[in-house]
Amino acid sequence: MYDRGTRRQALALVAQGRSLNSVSKQIGISRAAIRSWQTRLEPLELNRGKPCPKCADTPTAIKDPSAYAYLLGLYLGDGCISATKQGVYSLRIACADAWPGLIDACVEAVHIARPENRISRVKSAGCQYVTCFSKHWPCLFPQHGPGKKHDRKISLEAWQQEIVDACPWEFIRGLIHSDGCRVINWTTRLVRGERKRYEYPRYFFSNKSDDIRKLFSDTLTAVGVEWTTLARGSDPFNISVARRASVALMDAHVGPKY
Incomplete structure (x- = not known):
């Protein structure tokens, strides 16, 4: 076991950009030990590791x-x-x-x-x-x-x-930022004998879990976004939002990744 001062010294040297090998040689501690301190779950500071709101002696609501x-x-x-x-x-x-x-x-x-x-x-x-x-x-x-x-x-x-009911758009945004995207589709139309190209945005969400897709689509419905399911082969992995009003809602609250 090493004291807190030694552990803090080792982590401070690593934080300066030093390699584990050089820090190990300088203070005489194995690289494996230093590496474990970088990801250890028992924090060095005394005020860390506090219980979460859900398992405290008196459970409380999530603060944010x-x-x-x-x-x-x-x-x-x-x-x-x-x-x-x-x-x-x-x-x-x-x-x-x-x-x-x-x-x-x-x-x-x-x-x-x-x-x-x-x-x-x-x-x-x-x-x-x-x-x-x-x-x-x-x-x-x-x-x-x-x-x-x-x-x-x-x-x-x-x-x-x-x-989720109180913060539906934040939940939708998290799902889009993980397994979704905003893309620009295009098509062509014949107008007065001339073929013209039209572009339009749409959102996609893809996930193999039926349950997670349902959580996403149910929340879309709750905020007034129309959606459809697009099958990949025989698997309905994709949810699409393409109607103009619904895309406008998504743009107002979610937007493209950045």
Whole structure:
């Protein structure tokens, strides 16, 4: 066991851009130990690791339901929760490098959910994984379970549905930012003997989970957005929003990724 001062010194050197190998040699601690301190779930600061609102001695409401609704959408789309040997959980949300503003919004939402916990941006091919360790992710996202989300039942707890009902657009925006997109379609028409090209925007949401697609479409219906299901082969993986009034609503509250 190493004291807090030693651990803080090692992490401070790494934060300066030093390699694990050089820090290991300087302070005489293995790289594996330093690496574990970077992602450890038991925080160094005494004021971290506070219980979440859902598992406190007296459960309370989520302080920022808007940010939670957005994060819930991100999690259901491109997020996963994994257990570690230490009995804590890692939340990972994949965000494409093409949308740096989306990555920042994801980090902010995770920070609001667990303000005392460290958030990392782990680079991968074409994307970054926004990662945060906490014992309380299953409390905040009871949809967590073994296997892939589309292979198990996904439903919202009553308190989650209340948040989605109160903040539907934030939930829709989180789902679009994870598994959706805004695209420009085009077609041609013959006008007075001349073929002209017309462009029009539409939104798509694609997810293998029937339950998650239903959560998305039900919320669209609740806010007055018309939608249709588009099959990929025999699988109805895609939800489309193409009617002009509905696209205008989506543009006003969601917009393209950024």
